[in-house]
Every structure is written in structure tokens, then in C-alpha cells.
Amino acid sequence: MKLATLKTGADDVVAVVSPETDRYWPVSDLLGQPVDTMIDLIRIYDDVKTRLVPSGEGERLSDVTFAPPIVPSRNVMCVGKNYHAHAHEFTKSGFDSSAKDASDAIPTAPIIFTKAPETVIANGEDILYPTGLSDSIDYEAELGVVMGKSGRGISKADALDHVFGYLIINDMTARDLQSKHKQWFIGKSLDTFCPISSYIVTADEVKVDDLHLQCWVNGELRQDSNTSDLIFDVPTLIETLSGGLTLQPGDMIATGTPAGVGIGFDPPKYLARGDEIAIEISGLGRLANKVA
Numbered sequence: 001m002k003l004a005t006l007k008t009g010a011d012d013v014v015a016v017v018s019p020e021t022d023r024y025w026p027v028s029d030l031l032g033q034p035v036d037t038m039i040d041l042i043r044i045y046d047d048v049k050t051r052l053v054p055s056g057e058g059e060r061l062s063d064v065t066f067a068p069p070i071v072p073s074r075n076v077m078c079v080g081k082n083y084h085a086h087a088h089e090f091t092k093s094g095f096d097s098s099a100k101d102a103s104d105a106i107p108t109a110p111i112i113f114t115k116a117p118e119t120v121i122a123n124g125e126d127i128l129y130p131t132g133l134s135d136s137i138d139y140e141a142e143l144g145v146v147m148g149k150s151g152r153g154i155s156k157a158d159a160l161d162h163v164f165g166y167l168i169i170n171d172m173t174a175r176d177l178q179s180k181h182k183q184w185f186i187g188k189s190l191d192t193f194c195p196i197s198s199y200i201v202t203a204d205e206v207k208v209d210d211l212h213l214q215c216w217v218n219g220e221l222r223q224d225s226n227t228s229d230l231i232f233d234v235p236t237l238i239e240t241l242s243g244g245l246t247l248q249p250g251d252m253i254a255t256g257t258p259a260g261v262g263i264g265f266d267p268p269k270y271l272a273r274g275d276e277i278a279i280e281i282s283g284l285g286r287l288a289n290k291v292a
Helices: 027-031 038-051 084-093 156-162 175-181 234-241
Strands: 002-007 012-018 023-026 065-067 076-080 111-115 141-147 163-170 199-202 212-217 220-226 252-254 276-281 285-290
Touching: 002 038, 012 027, 012 038, 023 027, 027 038, 141 212, 141 234, 141 276, 156 163, 156 234, 163 276, 163 285, 234 252
Parallel strands: 076 252
Antiparallel strands: 002 012, 002 065, 002 199, 012 023, 076 111, 141 163, 141 252, 163 199, 212 220, 212 276, 276 285
């Protein structure tokens, strides 16, 4: 099932969507009860999912605008250096404060940082160029995980049972700020620096360990990989994050990016105004945003 948040006028509407047929069905209408936000739906999803069956013709998607399907209530949890080839390219780039040298490129435990919720923007919305603050902005195509059930001390064996669904994330980064501040929060958390795709695909429709991920900049293929190359898979990340922290419904995890980011080139290929970053992950649709 594909679920989105749509701008239909004064209010946002949580809806079941069918991009293939250009139709949507408001969740509140299907359930006969108000559902104001995606997090509200996630909290009751297990009890109502069998009732989320589109009926009738629905409304035309082309008549409305996609908002971000979800804006988490706390920071987006992110994973650094989580694809084998990218771990090596990042260490070679000179921006990696987490490794001593090339022999230390592959982490032995997940590297975790966060992005502020205010970074989240919709598919098609402009990424704001940080004039006067950074001139080294970069893209990172990533699989995003949306948590469905709360939990602390979640085991790898049970981890996927806590997932609501998946989406696409562009983990935008100001590389010069990332290097200057050593900790990554500032370089990752500029306004508009977390575009996410138009809808969440529920977990029952996604084979998370075998997803093809691609990223283009102005039509040039830059990243081309598969989630099978993750160093730490999704269950491991959930087990790690929940070890001492209670994960909540609607929490979002960015699982890391594969090789091919701008700093992986010599010289680096940083983004400029007017550039378009487009990302596709098999079964999850397409995320495309321009730098303005």
C-alpha cells in the first residue's frame, strides 16, 4: 500500500494513493473517523489496515500537491558509511573524521548522527543553496525506514515487525561544515536538506534486503547500487538504535548512501544552483529536487 500526505486546500489529507492510476482516497473517508497526520495513522494502523481498501473511483492525484508524507516529531536518525564502496570513497575524500586511514574505512559498529525535522521537504520542492554559509553541498541517495511500533531493546529477529514502511531520502550535506565541525549535525541539518519521496510504501510490499538504488545529477548517473551491499542491514540498525533508546511510531531512519557522492570524484562534483538530483529505489518511486 502507498500512503501519502496531500495538499488539497486549507488542510493536509492523509490518503491511500495510486500514482499508476492518478487516484487517491482520503484515509478519514475510508475509516469513517478523522486521521489528521501520518503519525496518527501509524499509531492505529495495525487495527485499521484491513479497512484501508479503496472504494469507488477516488479523486484525481493530478488535482492536488504532495506534501512530505511524514515529518517526524524528532530528529531523523541517520547512518554514516554504511555501504562498503562508499566507506572507502569517504575515507579517501579527506572528510572522514571517523577513520585513521584506509585500513580503518569499514566501521565495526554503525555510525549514527541526526538531522533536524525542519530539514524535511517534499518531492519537487526546492533545496535552498546556503549562500554565504557553504559552497560545498553534496547529495546522498538513501533508503528511509519509517518505524511503526514503539520499542526498546528490539532484537534483530523482531526488528522488521516494528517497521511501518519505506521511502526515499536525499541526505543533503554541506561538506565544508561537516569537516569544520567534526560532528555532522550542522553540516547535515540546514533547512531543506532532507528531501523525501512522495509516499510511504508499507513494509509488507518491500523486500528490504534487495532494493536497487540509483541517483542522477542533471541526468548523469552517479550512484548505482543495491541494499544488499549495506554493511549494517536494517534489522541491525534498529537493534542498535533501540538498545537504550525507545523508538517511537513515525521515527525515521536514513540507512546510509552508496558510492558515487560528489566528494567521491577528483575533483569533487559539488552541487550548484539549478542542478537537479533524482533518486529511484525499486518499488519506492522517484524523488527529484532542484537546488535553488
